[in-house]
Amino acid sequence: MSTASGAAFALKDHLAMLVVVTPLLGSGVVAMLPRGAASWVVTTAITFATMAFSILLLWEVQERGVISYAIGGWQPPIGIEYRVDILNAFVLAIVATMGAVTMPFALRSVPSDVNPASQPWFYAIYLLCLTGLLGMAVSGDAFNIFVFMEISSLATYVLIAMGRDKRALLAAYQYLIMGTIGATFYVLGVGLLYIVTGTLNLADIAGRIGDAYAVHPRPVMAALAFLIVGISLKLALFPLHVWLPNAYTFAPPFATVFLAATATKVAVYVLLRIYFGVFGAAIDVSALPIAEALLVLAIVAMFVASILAFYENRIERILAYSSVAQIGYIILGISLANENGLTGGIVHILNHAVSKALLFLAIGAVTYRLGHPYLEQLSGIGRKMPVTTAAFVLGGLSIIGVPGTAGFVSKWQLSMGAIDAEMPLLVFLIVASSIISVLYIGRIIEVAYFRPVSKDCERATDPGLTMLIPIALMAAATLYFGIDTALSADIARDAAKLILTGLKS
């Protein structure tokens, strides 16, 4: 009895580590499995276990506050610290949950892109990618974040390259180059910080950087610049987004769903952590020109990417550009740096993840039936794949920000942030870019419902249950987070408050 309760107690204490170690070890196991089906089963089990750990962790953090975990018992700042507060617990839960609930979709989708012999490898790489993303979110050590960033990036290059279209290789290569530049910038920034502060632990850097800034302001500013640019490449902030559309278009649909829902979001988290948690805690961030630059780029992203989306003729690329625009919203919230704005930005990490996952799942189902279609070929698909198309429309409404969907909650919070920042014009800009999203989503809906059924779609039908279940789950989540914000905006507000109280003004 005492051992059992002792074990349970121990499990609770090690959640921060388990979230990363479970998929990492699982990856090794899956790589050794002989067949596709078996590797799917094991991967699913591992992702669900990881999801459970991440949710427990979020729970723990809500109950107990910040959790600090010393890897291998080496105390920080010497050892690597995993440090979980409400902000990264939220991000961890999103990433791990997305990684798990989309797994049923993989069962039918992955075999149509990856040959059976390679499937265990695919899943192993997938778990590695998950490990990297979760590691980036959980770690409190600047260099450790870099290591996980590389793990996730390398895994992502492989995942993209496994797309059935030859152009997937080019897309992966493009991302490889861009991603490497981003990672290099990041590590240069970390290096500069290490030179001026002599530590890699984020909390420790935050404690020392104020003094360092007083003595050597330039290296500190250079470090910030390198870090922001490096992370912005990873999170596909306009104009550093060019790797994203091809990557999302040609990757296997399952990988696209996962990456669209998680990868850029974790980079957003790292930006929040470095910008506010490290620099903001020690230096008055409003004195730095970063917020203005981010604000401008965010607005440009919201408009230019939306307009580009409107002129695309491949549905995946429309959604990819839409993602770039939506990241603009998140960055907008961050640049406002007030409670409502940050809440909007952070909650959009979740709301956009859910909506975009829904959209890419629906498109994945279409791809499963029809191959990679051009928009024109999808005319009349609404009559042939009614459930899938309806789900797609719901996701589209959430991207637009229609009340009752998740997207509305974020955009409302962002608008309130703009009003609090005394920038009412920004409200018009937020709305105006939503109108552009009406146009590109409306264009897809018009083709899907108001055109005669095309030859390509004639024999298409809704996919089987394994694909419909994750689609239905994401559709339900899109509606749920539009109606009840206890799990989304409320947590995001706690995170925003935490960030703001840590700021030195």
Added chain:
Amino acid sequence: MIAASPETLMIAAMLVPFAAALLLPLFHAVPAIREGITLGAAAALAVIVISLVPHVMAGAQPEVLNWELFAGVSIGFKLEPLGMLFAGVAGSLWVINSIYSIGYMRAGDEPRQTSFYVCFAIAIASAMGLAFSKNLLTLFLFYEILTLSTYPLVAHKGNDAAKAGARIYMVLLLGTSMGLLLPAMILTFGAAGTLEFTAGGILSGKTDTTTMAWLLVMFVFGIGKAAIMPFHFWLPSAMVAPTPVSALLHAVAVVKAGVFTMLKVMVYVFGIETLTETGINEPLIYFVSFCLLAASIVALMQDNLKARLAYSTVSQLAYIVLAALLATSTSIVGGGLHVVTHAAGKITLFFCAGAIYVAAHKTEISELDGIGRKMPVTMIAFLIGSLSIIGLPPFGGVWSKWFIGMGALDAGYTIAVAVLMLSSLLNVAYLLPIVARAFFRPLPGVAPDQPVQLAEAPLACIVPLSLTALACLVLFFAAEPITEMVAMAVTERPAIPETANAR
């Protein structure tokens, strides 16, 4: 009458048309059942909304559902007098419109009839949601659903002209509502911290006069369904739609949703005292008066019957917006009543236009010489509708125009009274010549004394237009309860001494 709680009735009013929309596709292949469902649901809805009236008259303001999205922002429903008025119009005209639709669609052998009835039912369901909205956000949501659900109806014919018209319809309505109404709503929330419709308004004392004046401009132009110039031309371009849809747009739901929203915003967001005390409504009163006359003059120049009626609607809507902006109790009562009387008059006129198209395939006014001899019932109904729109006794239209005029005097805008009188003359000039032409000009190719074979539209078209013409007459004698109900919306508020003295 149904003896159920008003809360249940409200939910039923929203769910009945929605349920019909879900059921209809199942009977795609069986027109009789499909039309039976439409008629059944429409009749049920009419009974339900009429059963709600006594509750409202007794002063009840039942509330259902209240999903709080986040602090201060919720989706919920509450029945109040103005909402009852709009729900009553949309709910009772749906059944008449459905009878007409069935006649029209069958006679014209129109394609895609199932999706037509489905979209129609969704539009009615959203009109109910809009009528019952407890706050601006809920109203906005249903406002947009109404736009989206009517878009396929406008595009129904499927040819290039219909698609182009429908695109203008959609772009203009979505553009104004998202580009102006939505930011206005967000900024209102930013200032007031709430969006709940509240007697006396929510903005008073919450922000400065300049901001409020800009908000008012954004609301007036953002509510594109009220067709204030320059955002009015979706209405003429939407006339490509089949006639029952025109009736839906012009009388049953769409433009009425616009002016209803306008009344709600003036009464419950700004508050009529706030509007008159700050004087922010003044420039808009002049502007809307100008629109009112301009639209009448444009109507005068149209030869296409539906286009003339469309511009007439633009002008008549300006009456209601003007009434809302005048912001006196009397003008609000007049505006509310005009929602009803104009609905009855304009639906009659559109039904007649459709009947002429179905029976004689004529769309231009210049082709209507002597048609009164072939279609006497239709043209007499047209005359009645015209007289009611002009505002002559013994038809309902006289009262609403009377109250709006009195309201203008109360508010001290004599010029608005002059505009109203001039406009009535213009109404005479663009409506009555049509009737005169139909009855007094000879039929082409037929000698004046030669007997003419009657060639009316099918009975399913004739009965509804006779009923709505009758309604124009009934409204003359039965305006009292309606004015009483609307008055409850403007008098049930904390009395402010100065305005009480002024009256």
